[in-house]
Amino acid sequence: MQSTKSGGAARVAIIGAGIGGSALAALLQRAGYRTAVYEQAAQFLPVGAGIHLSPNLMRVMRRLDVHRRVLACAQEPSAFLNRDAHTGAVLYALALGEAAHQQFGAPFLTLRRGDLYAALMSAVAPGTIHWGKRLAGLDWRGETINLAFVDGTHAEADIVIGADGLHSRVRTALRGFERPHFSGQVAFRGSYPRTLLDALRPDDLTKWWAHDRFVLSYWLDRARHEFYFAAMMPQAEWPIQASSMPGDLDEMQAHFADFHPDVRHMLAHAPHVCVTKWALFERPAHFEFGTGRVALIGDACHPMRPFMSQGAAMALEDAVIMLRALLGSNDFAAAFAMFAATRHARLAEVHGVSAANTFMRGPTDPHWVFGYDALTAHASPVLPALPVVPAMAMAMAA
Ligand SMILES: Cc1cc2nc3c(=O)[nH]c(=O)nc-3n(C[C@H](O)[C@H](O)[C@H](O)COP(=O)(O)OP(=O)(O)OC[C@H]3O[C@@H](n4cnc5c(N)ncnc54)[C@H](O)[C@@H]3O)c2cc1C
The missing domain is CATH 3.30.9.30 (D-Amino Acid Oxidase; Chain A, domain 2)
Structure with a gap:
């Protein structure tokens, strides 16, 4: 069934307030979508270990105006050294710091995962995230999608985007249960x-x-x-x-x-x-992007080995391309198809190189990963670009 609601009229439900879900909520709200996020955790907990914020991810942080917040607390490495594990000999050194700004247009940072979450959360309007809402199932046979939660409550939406990670319940609703x-x-x-x-x-x-x-x-x-x-x-x-x-x-x-x-x-x-x-x-690289008015982003769609440290970056790129696809079409199914068509090649390449675990083992040109700009990539009449706000770009380079 097609729907032509768009922008402020459409009710978007995002399942999961993780890295991809919170970024997507913040982006959609800025574009005028009525957005609700349902998260199983009872409250925000800045947990987790370390994470790389590569330049392709930092472009999205800049778009959300939270880049200064992570710059203030993160480490900005001067180089990414790849060494032989036994001798310590340098196999490949990628200059970062100022060189990352010049080569890739954004910094390369390392920090606590909880600090990344906190920055993304700060970009989401208060009251958007409904905590303690673990999705049990969804029914999208009618014009309105019905969401059922484990606590016995229900909600409605026009479209649902599963950003609920590796063990995605939305994915299970689409495909049946498949263990990762x-x-x-x-x-x-x-x-x-x-x-x-x-x-x-x-x-x-x-x-x-x-x-x-x-x-x-x-x-x-x-x-x-x-x-x-x-x-x-x-x-x-x-x-x-x-x-x-x-x-x-x-x-x-x-x-x-x-x-x-x-x-x-x-x-x-x-x-x-x-x-x-x-x-x-x-999961294998034949990704499940969703269908009709239900879509998947991030690990719900394409969990991969973390050997390129690009999982969170892919979730943030997904969020931007999803927004652009929705802005480019009044028909949700068409927008989701456009999202899938735009993301497939990029994700397949990162998924494959991650699995092979060869990235930067020797001399490497990392531009194809770090130079990617989800705000403008694959620009076409139907997939509008989201230009970087100049003032933010200047603050970034400072
Ligand atoms: C060892 C390791 C190191 C990594 N290092 C990096 C790195 O350096 N850089 C990088 O970019 N990536 C890294 N990754 C990958 C990255 O962590 C993930 O790809 C990323 O977190 C995916 O984001 P997401 O939003 O899709 O899912 P998540 O961040 O996992 O968020 C999913 C959210 O959905 C919620 N949820 C789940 N089920 C339900 C439900 N039924 N109802 C409601 N809510 C639900 C969860 O509570 C969670 O908040 C690493 C991964 C691993 C394993």
Whole structure:
């Protein structure tokens, strides 16, 4: 069934106030859409480990006018060093800092995931997010979509966008239940205060590459007070239902015992309580974008291995392209088809290179990833560009 409501007349329900959902809500509100977000968590909790904010993601933050907020608390690495895990030899160094502004038009940052969430939340109008609303199911057979929540309450919308992550309930409503695929990779993750590093002074951002394992390390804040690492390795099976479990320090150190002494030092100084072990899940690259008046963005649509650190960036790019597609058509189904057509090639490429885990292992031109501008990409008469506001662009470059 087609619908021709648009802009302020359309009621948009977004499921999930994560990275993609909160960004999409903020973008749609600025364009005049009546937007409600339903989030299963009872309240906002700035949880999570570390995250890269690459320039393609920072362009979206700038559009939302929250880039200064993350610039104020994030670390801006001077370079992204890729080193041989055993010898420490530099395999490829990407200059960042001022060079990132010049090459990619936006900064490259590292910070706490909770700080990214907080910045995105600040862009969403108060009262938009309905906390404690876990979607149980939806019925879109009529003109109005009915949403049912686990707490027994209901809501209505004209379109629904599932931004509800890896185990998306909206995806299940569209396709039936399909368990995400365990990639055969796990990650030990931890963060701890600089004071525990003793005399070691790690580089700002380093990926240590071995044949089948790697360790990523960086700072979570501008003052370099908190240090973060993710140590990834193959594992045949993931034996429990939950995505993570407490990390065993002895197990972690044994698996990376052949790494460079600096890496061993970083891992050995992590306090036990700070280390968790995560299963890495994915879905195949024939993405489910949705149909009719129900669409998916972010991990709900295209979960991928985190080896390019681009999952959140893809969710934010999705949000911008979704807004542009909706602005480009009065017909929701056509807009969602346009969204899917625009995103497919980009996502397939990032999904594939992430799975191969080759990005920046040696000399690399990263422009195709970091130079992408979702505000203007694939500009066409039906997919309007969202120009950067000049004043914001100037503040960004300052
Ligand atoms: C080890 C690791 C490291 C990573 N590092 C990076 C990095 O450095 N850079 C990067 O860009 N990406 C990184 N990623 C990927 C990134 O975290 C994800 O791709 C990103 O969070 C996806 O955003 P999203 O909005 O789609 O989903 P999420 O951020 O997961 O948000 C989904 C939201 O939906 C809510 N929800 C779920 N089900 C329901 C329901 N039924 N009803 C209502 N609400 C619901 C959840 O509570 C949550 O708030 C990493 C991933 C991993 C595993």
